Amino acid sequence: MFPSPDGLCGIGELAEHAGVTVKTVRFYSDRGLLPEARRSAGGHRRYGPDALDRLRLIRSLRGLGLPVAEIRRVLDEEDTAGERGGAGGVLRDAVAGQLSRLGSEIRALRWREAGLRLVQECPPGERADRLRLIGSVTAPPSTAALARFWHAWLPPRMPARSMTAFLEAAVPHPPDDPGPAQVLAFARLHTLVSRPCTGGERPQPEVHRAAGTRGSALLYAGLAEAYELASDRLRRGTAPYPGAELDGFVAAYACAYGTRDTAGFRRRLVGQLAGDPRIDRYWELVAEVVTPPGGRPEPTPGTAHDWLLAALTEQTAAAA
Incomplete structure (x- = not known):
């Protein structure tokens, strides 16, 4: 929970907590990977308490070299798993695919x-x-x-x-x-x-x-x-x-x-x-x-x- 009356934070605060730039947070938000909780009266983005963990997960997946399209599929599975319980197939396949691509690149x-x-x-x-x-x-x-x-x-x-x-x-x-x-x-x-x-x-x-x-x-x-x-x-x-x-x-x-x-x-x-x-x-x-x-x-x-x-x-x- 962020220390604000509504429990939300702005884009700058979220970026500071995650150790990334505001531009990075905006990039993931614009591509639908990091949903906003709502917009302020002035039109500023506001994020919920789960946004920080989600942003860190996105950064970890990007650090492993997964493309944005695969990250979206992993996050969709994470959201579904939270509702149904149990997940991991999409992430496992994405990691296996990335390992295969890396192996080919290393051989090259x-x-x-x-x-x-x-x-x-x-x-x-x-x-x-x-x-x-x-x-x-x-x-x-x-x-x-x-x-x-x-x-x-x-x-x-x-x-x-x-x-x-x-x-x-x-x-x-x-x-x-x-x-x-x-x-x-x-x-x-x-x-x-x-x-x-x-x-x-x-x-x-x-x-x-x-x-x-x-x-x-x-x-x-x-x-x-x-x-x-x-x-x-x-x-x-x-x-x-x-x-x-x-x-x-x-x-x-x-x-x-x-x-x-x-x-x-x-x-x-x-x-x-x-x-x-x-x-x-x-x-x-x-x-x-x-x-x-x-x-x-x-x-x-x-x-x-x-x-x-x-x-x-x-x-x-x-x-x-």
Whole structure:
């Protein structure tokens, strides 16, 4: 209760109690966030005893970065809660939304900082090229161009579930706090997948033409399992060798070709895979993107494929 005959206070007194300017109180009043109790005979604003707590709440919400529209929704919920009892859903959602926005802004700032360090640390003669590279991607970067690359490269009419599973493995998630080398690798990766293909369509493995819709799903499901097993071996530094990883790898191709896994098929598969178009540069850059500064290179589907192909090559050579 304010020490006045009517228990109300003027705009200046309210501003003084809250530690804000009169202009601030007027701003919130004009936007309907801070209702007046009434107007004096001279037309001056008068506020009730609950106005001070309400103004402090508004200031707290603004301090958290919530926009005026969301603050209005929070206050409306507070008013309703006072009548019905229980509230908090609107405030919880508003805070969650603000946290999400802040997270995106922080990631963008970290990518910009790493990009600036990349330009700062490179030799003067390379700065123009570096600027062009990092200027081609957003901060934080989007992986849409990488997904489009794989949609064009993978077999047509591939089931959505299989496509999604493959993209999860093949499209790297940009790190939240990258180093300059990771920013450079992602920019180069983006440039690699965005440039036009020579001669029209992207070259594709022979198995893409042999496998139909069902065959494509089985092929990439089997390859995903084999790559995961091989990645464990790569992390341990194990040399390529015939085992369950290789059996799953060969079985995926045998299923796609509609044949059995025999010694003859394995010999033919070595030749087929050796002659398939390769995208080694893509996987090299993926490894650079996902490997933190000073860390060991992480396995990728590309390095897992190479490990399995090496194991298959050695096995067939030994058998011959």
